[in-house]
Amino acid sequence: MRVIIGILFIVTLNHAVWARVSGHQDHSSASIQRGAKLFINYCSGCHSLNYLTYNRLATDAGIVNTQGRIDKKMLQNLMFNTTKVQSPIHANLTAGDAKKWFGISPPDLSLIALIRDKTWIYNYLNSFYQDETQPFGVNNRQYPGTLMPHVLEPLFGLYELSQEKSAPTMQIRIHPGSLSASEQKRFLDDLLRFLSYVAEPEKKTRMRIGIFVVIYFLTLFLILFKLKQIIWRKITAKK
Numbered sequence: 001m002r003v004i005i006g007i008l009f010i011v012t013l014n015h016a017v018w019a020r021v022s023g024h025q026d027h028s029s030a031s032i033q034r035g036a037k038l039f040i041n042y043c044s045g046c047h048s049l050n051y052l053t054y055n056r057l058a059t060d061a062g063i064v065n066t067q068g069r070i071d072k073k074m075l076q077n078l079m080f081n082t083t084k085v086q087s088p089i090h091a092n093l094t095a096g097d098a099k100k101w102f103g104i105s106p107p108d109l110s111l112i113a114l115i116r117d118k119t120w121i122y123n124y125l126n127s128f129y130q131d132e133t134q135p136f137g138v139n140n141r142q143y144p145g146t147l148m149p150h151v152l153e154p155l156f157g158l159y160e161l162s163q164e165k166s167a168p169t170m171q172i173r174i175h176p177g178s179l180s181a182s183e184q185k186r187f188l189d190d191l192l193r194f195l196s197y198v199a200e201p202e203k204k205t206r207m208r209i210g211i212f213v214v215i216y217f218l219t220l221f222l223i224l225f226k227l228k229q230i231i232w233r234k235i236t237a238k239k
Contacts, residue, residue, distance in 0.1 A: 028193075028204070029060070029061055029062035030062075031189075031190055031193045031194070032057075032060060032061040032062075032193070032194055032197055033061045033062070033063070034190040034194075035190040035191050035192075035193050035194020035195070035197070036057060036061060036078055036194055037077075037078065038187065038190060038191045038194070039191065039194055039195075040078050040080070040089075042151055042152065043109065043151075043191075044080070044089065044091055044092060045091065045092050045093055045151075046091055046092075046093045046098070046106040046148075047091055047106050047107065047108065047109045048088070048089060048090050048091040048108045048109070048110075049088065049089040049108065049109060049110050049198055050088045050089075050090070050108050050110055051088070051108075051110035051111070051198070052088060052089055052110060052198050052201065053085070053086055053087060053088055053089070054075060054078065054079055054084075054085045054086070054087060054089065055070055055085040055086055056201065057078070057089070058070045058071070058075045058085065060197070060201060063075050070085060072085065080092060091106065093106070102147050103147065104147060106148070109195060109198070110198055110199065111199050112195055112199070113192070113195040113196040113198070113199040113200075114199045114200070118192045118195075118196065120142065121192060121195065122188055122192060123142045124140060124142040124143055125152060125156075125188060125191075126156070126184075126188075127140050127141040127142040127143075128140050128150040128152075128153070128156075128158075128159070129141065129158075129159045129160055129161050129171055130158055130159065130160040130174060135147065136148075136149040136150070138150040138153075138158075141161075141171075152177075153177065154177060154178060155177045155178055155179045155184070155187065156177040156179065156184055157173055157174070157175055157176040157177035158173075158174045158175055158177075159171035159172060159173050159174060160172050160174055
């Protein structure tokens with residue numbers, strides 16, 4: 001009886017956990033769509049996602065029609081440099097132009113969320129400040145000497161470092177951006193969720209399968225444990 005109760009408890013727990021995961025599916029798809037739009041508009045000019053194809057993005061982001069097929073017309077809003085949905089997401093900037101303008105090719109960002117954690121990326125995008133000694137007039141406290149221009153300046157505004165010796169790293173706003181503090185946070189949250197998805201697109205599937213695997217082994221353990229009790233009870237009775 002206790003075995004049956006245990007199995008029922010595990011099954012109930014599985015449904016509760018999976019319902020919680022599935023409950024965020026629509027929000028996750030919407031977040032991926034928003035993050036993809038932000039990446040295409042502000043990052044894909046220089047950075048590629050060579051490990052992610054447009055059709056995979058469309059499927060995971062819910063860019064599908066009523067028949068469940070990829071909505072190519074809607075997907076076209078994210079495709080600026082290719083006509084094939086099977087193509088990876090390439091940067092608009094060519095390698096030759098990148099070498100000419102930056103002296104180096106901007107990195108592919110497919111795995112950036114694994115190489116650098118989300119906190120590092122968040123701080124990096126929030127740490128640009130004015131520095132006229134740099135080629136693009138800005139530097140970065142998180143990554144000094146960066147060759148990346150402050151592409152989010154119209155949204156986030158521009159800062160300069162304080163000249164006070166007591167607080168040399170404090171940033172003083174030169175001019176504000178078009179986004180409020182809460183809007184900036186949501187902007188970065190969506191972008192970072194998207195980059196995390198790009199780095200591990202199968203994470204949700206792994207979580208779903210993992211729940212069933214754990215339940216399978218727990219159920220098997222309970223059955224074998226009960227079987228062991230029955231066998232040893234018979235052996236003891238014979239003695």
